[in-house]
Amino acid sequence: MMPTHDTGSVRSKLIIMAVSTTFVAMLLASIAMLLYDLRTFQQYWVDDLTTQADIMASVTAPALAFNDAKTAQQNLAVLRVRPQILSGAIYSAAGTRFASYAQQSSANLSFPAKPGKPGYRIEQGELVVVHNIVENGELLGTVYLRSRYGLVERLINYATILGAVMLGALVIAALVASRLQESITRPLLAVTNVAREVMQRRDFTLRVPGNNSGEIGVLVAAFNDMLAEIGRRSHALQEANLTLEHEMQVRHRAEQALLVADRRKDEFLATLAHELRNPLAPIRTGLDILRLRSGDAQATQRATDIMERQLRQMVRLVDDLLDVSRINTGKFAIKTGRVELKAVVNDALEVVRSYVELHGHDLVIDLPDRPVFLNGDATRLAQILSNLLNNAAKYTNRGGRVTLSARVEDKNLIVCVSxxxxxxxxxxxxxxxxxxVQVDSTLERTNAGLGVGLSLARRLVELHHGTIEAKSEGIGRGSEFTVRLPIVVEPELPTKTMPAAFISSETYRILLADDNVDFVNSIGALLSAMGHSVVITHNGPDALTAAARFCPDFAFLDIGLPQMSGYDLARGIRRLSCGPMTLLIAVTGWGQEKDRQLAFEAGFDHHMVKPVRFEQIEEILSNRTSVKKLRT
Known part of the structure; x- marks a missing residue:
């Protein structure tokens, strides 16, 4: 509760208002009652003294008639029983004093020479009544009476009584107001306390207790509703602020990511230019060797090996970039099937063995004894391992140790490259x-690369529903990459059959169609040297004619042929009588997924992207499981 001496409080103001109202009402009532009483008092005394004068006139009339002054004096002496009457006198009709009476205490009072007009008057605080003595219509004389008029005493006494009554009424009003004001001040004080706590604690769940009625109840309910509305808006504002802060954080992270991506892009472009120029120098040197020392078989072989190795490096870089581009644009797809682990490892080692040996590393392979089958794309799985092995060899000092190990845990294959x-x-x-991203990004680095190998490996692992993790104890203490892939336990039936003629034959009839004369002639010479029957053409119509006459087992067709595209040529060969027996391979510089799809829709069985290594052609010729079955 607020202190009572605080005149600014609602409680004090309510008490002062009630007491003031009571005081004003009592004061007005007292003044009215006092005036009424004074008027009544005056009228009472006038009537009483007039009556006394009338009685005195009745009993004194005979004495006047008979001029008996003694009897008149005796009649006036009766006034002795009325102590309020100070003096009295009988005047004759002529106006002379006939008899008189005065109290002993008022002996020094003087009588007027003439009685004056009949009636009453107040002289010096005393009441004077003059009454005519009339007998049978004849004026015999006049009665003069002077009496005390205690108006002041009456006023003081009555005012004292009214003051006491008013004081008691004010005290009672103050007590009653003090009691009644709690029904108003208690809810207001509760509203004030809750408002103060809300401002201090910022807690809009607080409410004013109580179930008040009337205007106070409406005030409390409105205040509680206001707190609820402010709480809702404060909560909404806080949510908006949190959302805005989160968006600002996301935007800040996005800006930082864009800055990092922009910096990495610049670094990548510089690195790409550097890495693409690096193989060109040895290739250019090899060409110079071939031109200047064409007769030296050993120098020619060494130059050929250098050029082949550098070309393979360039093709690897370009393939990685194309794969990353296809993955980022969502156009990359894998062809899943039953794959044996050792076959995948062998394919990966074929790619990286020369690179590992070039650096003089010890390569340790530790695989499970029993066959382990995976459900995936053999080429892409081999690419994962080759990227990890290539990365390990690249960032290991010459003469280091690279280990590839695998084990099976709970139907999962765990492959570690350390x-x-x-x-x-x-x-x-x-x-x-x-x-x-590259661990070593300095200009003095000795390790080449674009920083896409590990990123590509991770994306390929994820496409196979696996995970990959990197571990290292720190700088100079090596690293380990762990790949976890699901394995397949159930056997898978073969999906293709092979004609017996293809299984038993060791040489094939091969059709080559390409407008690049150097490329197609060199490939044809190599195939002829292996004992195969080769027909070379440089446009679509000639190739279709040769296919009808030659009935090839394999047809390597360029897509961008003059006069007839490779797609139309493939459709034409399929319509020949021997067309279903021919294995069609598209050889093109277009390597997007849509290009592969167009090739397969045209009837091709394989899609190869230039530049084509002769090993790829040998793999197709030697992989008898890829020979196309007869079409029905």
Missing amino acids: DNGIGIAPDMLANVFEMF
Whole structure:
């Protein structure tokens, strides 16, 4: 409760208002009653003294008539029983004093020479009544009476009584108002306390208790509703602020990511230019060797090996970039099937063995004894392992150790590629799988690459529903990459049959169609040297005519042929009588997924992207499981 001496409080104001109202009402009532009483008092005394004068006139009339002054004096002496009457006198009709009376205490009073007009008057605080003595219509004389008029005493006494009554009424009003004001001030004080707590604690769930009625109840209910509305708006504002802060954080992270991506893009472009120029120098040198020392078989062989190795490196870079581009645009797809682990490892080793040997590393392979089958794309699985092995060899000092191990745990294949190379800093472990990120990005680095190998490996692992993780104990302590892939236990039936003629034959009839004369002639010469029957054409119509006459087992067709596209040529060969027996291979520089789809829709069985290595052609010829079955 608020202190009572605080005149600014609602409680004090209510009490003062009630007491003031009571005081004013009592004062007005007292004044009215006092005036009424004074008027009544005056009228009472006038009537009483007039009556006394009338009685005195009746009893004194005979004495006047008979001029008996003694009897008149005796009649006036009767006034002794009325102490309020100070003096009295009988005047004759002529106006002379006939008899008189005065109290002993008022002996010094003087009588007027003439009685004056009949009636009453107040002289010096005393009441004077003059009454005529009339007998049978004849004026015999006049009665003069002077009496005390205690109006002041009456006023003081009555005012004292009214003051006491008013004071008691004010005290009672103050007590009653003090009691009644709690029904008003208690809810207001509760509203004030809740408002203060809300401002201090910022807690809009607080409410004013109580179930008041009337205007106070309406005030409390409105205040509680206001708190609820403010709470809802405050909560909405807080939510909006949190959302705005989150959006600002997301935008800040996005801006940082864009800055990092822009910086990495610049670094990538510079690195790409560097890495693409690097193989060109040895190739250019090899061409110079071939031109200047064409007769030296050993020099020619060495130059050929250099050029082939550098060309393979360039093709690898371009293939990785194309794969990354297809993955990022959502156009990359894998062809899943039953794949044996050792076959995948062998394919990967074929790609990286020369690179590992070039660096003088020890390569340790530890695989399960029993066959392990995966459901995936054999080429892409081999690409995962080759990228990891290539990365390990790249970041390991010459003469290091690279290990490839695999084990089976709970229907999962765990493949680990580890090395004792330069290692990875702890702050880089979370970023090594991001695009264009390289552990060593200095100009003095001795390790080539674009920083896409590990990113591509991770995306390929995810497409096979697996996971990949990088571990390292720090700089100079090597690194380890762990790939987890699901395995297939159930056997898978073969999906294709092979004609017996193809299984038993060792040489094939091969049709080559390409407008690149150097390329097609060199490939034809190599195939002829292996004992195959080869027909070379340089446009579509000639190739279709040769196919009808030659009935090839394999047809390697360029897509961009003059006069007839490779797609139309493939459709034409399929319509020949021997067309269903021919295995069609598209050889083109277009390597997007839509280009592969167009080739398969035209009737091709394989799609090869230029530049084509002769090993790829040999793989198609030697892989008898890929020979197309007879079409019905």
